[in-house]
Amino acid sequence: MQLSLVIPLLNEAESLNELHGWIAEVMQSNRFSYEIIFVDDGSTDASWDIIQSLSKTDTNVKGIRFLKNFGKSQALNAGFHAAQGDVIITMDADLQDNPEEIPELYQLVTKEGFDIISGWKKKRYDSVLAKNLPSKLFNWAARRTSGLKLHDFNCGLKAYRNDVVKAIDVSGDMHRYIPVLAKNAGYDKIGEKVVKHQARKYGKTKFGMSRFIVGFLDLATIWFISKFGKAPMHLFGALGVVMFFIGFAFALYLGVDKLFINKTGRLITSRPQFYISLTAMIIGTQLFLAGFLGEILIRNRKNDARYTIIDQI
Structure with missing residues (x-):
């Protein structure tokens, strides 16, 4: 299988049908063999019902449902364990990530030999005070701490070689730092691609000031783990x-x-x-x-x- 799409979600019932149709169109036009793994992180709306319905009409759709909301990192970890594709693409379910980026991400991993390609939302449509400025500060600190010259650590749209995601363990809120975890595991061919960012069409963002603070605490944690995790x-x-x-x-x-x-x-x-x-x-x-x-x-x-x-x- 060429591609596995791992899509963590929480209460995104309004966007799932549209997202599935968009992905299927891109996959079929490029003749990819693929699977879509929706990971329902404890949704309280009709998200799981929609995933079940999609799986009945499209055999490429698979689903994992958590008992409650355990967090995006845990959702990604479960999806990585289930993924069978040669290349694993992660993206958010809120339609802010563009599936039309997938073919080029796949080519960069398979043809150019990258371990990871991380998306960079160079032009954003989020609130400046709520997300843009905090994200810039956060990414600056992450670059200085990790040594990785990525502009957008928190972009959900990323591509990985299969062996990379099988070698790392994503826990806590470490999904922002998967490239850093991969680098620590020895996968250092990490690239970046500018990707399209779209305004949220349905629902509301799950981002808040608490996540911003937690991000910096996790950054300190991963710095410590990188330096002294094996020998405290x-x-x-x-x-x-x-x-x-x-x-x-x-x-x-x-x-x-x-x-x-x-x-x-x-x-x-x-x-x-x-x-x-x-x-x-x-x-x-x-x-x-x-x-x-x-x-x-x-x-x-x-x-x-x-x-x-x-x-x-």
Whole structure:
């Protein structure tokens, strides 16, 4: 199979029929063998009923339904596990991503040898204050932190080689950073393509200020994982040793001063250096233990299920 389209969605009943028709037209005109995997992330409208109806009239349509809303990252992860195509295309279900971009994305992966092609919505039709300015700030921070020179990390329209999506684990809210996860896994041929962006036709955006804040927290998380995820002792152990050394140096100074220099002076416990020494050594010990426990957890962790599927087509 040439293509798998993985489409996560939440309450997009109004757009599904139109999106399916548009995709089918593009696929058939280019004679692709394909599958469309709709992942219903706990919709409360008629989205799943429509997916079931589409699957009865089009054998290329498949569906995965979550018990409740687990998040876009979990939806993508489930879709990646189910995808069988040589190239996997992800896109949103709100009609803001243009299916006519798919043939060129496919060619860039198969002919040009890219591991990932990420869409770039250079011209956007979103609210400037609500999405455009926060997105620009977010993408700037992501570029500086990850080293990937992508303009639009959060664009839902992306193309992947099959082995790339099978090698990465998308959890939490890490869907924004799939290119970074892939780079950390050794897939570093990552390109970018300007894609058409369209104004939302139905419903309302799921984006809010909370997602913007969470995005930056996830950015800090993925930076830490990239640098120290396999060896947390390298960070916490090093900081612990430094803090303990600072505390020990103050303690040594106080001991030498009391024994040989200022024998009749005030008590050690009445000097501020004593408390600096004590605090630094305690913090150093705690940091070292945190690194040690982190190493133990990494070596004994299990892959627990992060979502529950209640129906599948």
